[in-house]
Amino acid sequence: MRYLLRRLGHAFFLLSSVSILTFLFAALAPGNYFDEMRLNPQIAPETVAALRAQYQLDRPLPVRYVSWLNSVIHGEMGFSFAYNSAVAPLLIARARNTLLLTITATLLAWGIALPLGVWSAERLECWPDRLLSWGTAALLVIPDLGLVLGLLVLAVKTNWFPAGGMAAVDFEDLSPVHKIRDLALHMTLPVVALVLSVLPLLVRHVRAAVADVLQAPFLLAARGHGISRRTLLYRYALPAAANPLISLFGFSIGGLLSGSLLIEVVMSWPGVGPLLLEAILGRDIFVVIGGVLFSTLFLVGGNFLADMLLYWVDPRIRTERSRA
Amino acid sequence: MRGRTSLAKWLIVLVVLHGIVACAGFFAPYDPVEQARGSPYLPPMRPHLVDKNGHFHVRPFVYLMKLQEGSFDQYEEDKSQAKLLRFFVSGARYRLLGLLPCRIHLFGAENARIYLLGSDAFGRDQFSRLVFGGQVSLLAGLLGAGITLLIGLCLGAAAGYYGGWIDDLLMRFAELFLALPWLYLLFALRAFLPLAISPIKAFFLIIVVIGAVGWARPARLVRAVVLSTKERDFVRAARGFGATDLYLLRRHILPETASVLLTQAAILVPQFVLAEMTLSFLGLGVPEPVPTWGNLLSNLQQYSVLVSYWWMYLPALAMVPFFLGYLGLASSLQERGKTHKIAKRSLGSLP
């Protein structure tokens, strides 16, 4: 239990450090939202000055950070100049869409990678394994950008899938069943793109981890005892491979998030990605900080989940604890 | 040894590919910024050997494009106008490798522009822009990887060798960088820097940003190698002869990190080229008119381009042979590292 609390404290420390650093960076950045406004002749300079004061852009740095923290606690997370609303509701709405995309892709990707990797590891260096190696290599050499754009071209040429967006124009008027179907159709391409971008590396790492375990002396000894292949795999090999695989899971979340950022922008999926890009181009500072923190939260949260899983699965971690 | 020959094979492939890009002026028929407003969005011209009458020609030729009947932007081959492909033609001036002034290009045609990969909205030759664009993207990837590995080496070695609070501090710092997905980190860093700057400044800025993003993983790997090498007996023995820290690092410990660094380089360079492509594609990288593989693709964000002009997608595949080369290089380096370790173990050194 103390181990988990320590990991939780660690996660919290990471989040706060990232928030401080991002805030620092943002404050040091040249230019702000109001520079654009100042160039607009229709807005009086006094208005701009008043707005600047209102958003405390003239106060010293630590004061601004504290007032931002304050707004976080109140559930606002700062203010978006472009959308003229608190950042939090904006972010939450978009975050839901990103999570929908990313979690679906994670489940699908692992659902494919695990069996494929295990199957490949069992037949190491035989032709099925080599075939898979070539397949993953072929996917790996296509740049993510090329993959996403290629799928988009495919969508446009064949008209099987909508080329972007999350919902049809008449979404609200559809029956529930049709709503789900519409969502699924819109989700297909982004999910496929995301899965294809992380799948090859995932399969390779799963294969490597399982192959390592399958060659371990204790497994060879078990096989010598005449234990069936099925039992060998599920009760001996996979639990032993759980440690590297769970670490891999934590590690893969970063890749999935980065992939989802690009895919959302290119395929107009209304997630955190397009919001972040817009905010960067428009110098909407609090949205940028919010978006970056969201991704950190998700990554750190995912890793914490992985830590918990590891604690539960790997007895070595529990005994280290009890010895000390 | 099998490992050594496949390594050489991949190195040759990469050298050839990079050579082509380095000598872009020779391989590209035209200057990449040269516009031809009269020929926007021309489809690729295919070289033929057999003409419309069925005659075989030794020298390849292309048909010029003419507008289709009743269309204002769809082109088709004009079979009445054939242009022979000439090799080693004299064309626009350029500087080979940035030094020697030259005029010779690998191929071209007389009194006509050949668009092997089609043209863009301003009539610029996509093929030329592709080859020149590779210079910027590849250079960004290579330099970025260099910076990352340098930072990772210094910090990782310091953390591993001195241990204690230095190690703690550096590893916590590394964790911060690993706590953000790399693209978010890249965006965040890029976001807080000036947006509208000249291409040269943008280029160097991006290299620094890309280089600053990925140092944490190589640093950890270097640290692990340094930690384990530090405890080995031959390092202890050298200390027993009165070696200083710097000597030990320089002559015994850091050479052990070479294989890790090389493998990381082979993995990082394509990732960083991709990072530059992504940034430029989204308008955060090197701006027009300098071509990079990323901003060659940026007009694909318009639906009309996506639908009608499929050849604008082709630069996305430009990276594939390079990615393949680097993947092969990384694989064979990893294989070599593994066999080296097995050889060491079988000679009886303690684990």
Next chain:
Amino acid sequence: MQPLLNVENLVKHYTKRTVSGARDELLALNGVNFTIHAGTTLAVVGESGSGKSTLAFCVACLEYPTSGRIWFDGRDIIQLAENERRKIRPKIQLIFQDPAGSLDPRWNALEILTEPLVLQGKFGCEEMEHHAYSLLARVGLPSEIGKSLPMELSGGQRQRLAIARALALEPKLLILDEALSALDCSVQAQIANLLMDLQSSLGMTYLFITHDLAMAAHLADDVAVMNRGQIVEQGPAESVLRQPQCETTRFLLASVPRLVGASPSARKQ
């Protein structure tokens, strides 16, 4: 006469941080006292984990003891500043247990042999090579192996090379940390004889650390028995091994199948 080495009350703590973040304290040396006179061999015997290697590293100045004193040639080497200690280091050399691990796998024999000379700043290039070849001859290695890498040599050859390297700076005290344990039996005998030759020709002093009582009986003048970081019994080899006082010593003796080479008194013949 003043002993060459005098170890007083040596204590060494190790603190280790475990995965869960707690600190583990390990007491490796718990007040060790002994002396060695010049030209003699002291064997320190004990089981694994008794602290023998820690003792070796402390005396060789590769680890710093938590407390205690080490007097070498009349000077307390622990209290010295690092640049002073660097001058003393050539006089105390350590031969490691693993012959392959103690030689940098990327360097050839000549580079390995000349490293100590380079570090101490003695000799010019040509002189160094000459000195290296004479060292090879002294330990019985052919001069052809000068260009060989450690992985091309046998275990015995590697250990000879390590000894040659240690001799490069003309040490007075040679610490052998289980130096023969990783070698085959016949090779062990050869190296042991080489060591005895060097002792009689150069007047070397040995601190011989081992768990092999038979070898200790063969080589040592005095024996000290260690258990859990302390010396539980010490004295002339003959009396310790013939009339053990301590439980530990009796236990160690009992586990030796047969004392090879008969009694220690047969050694000098």
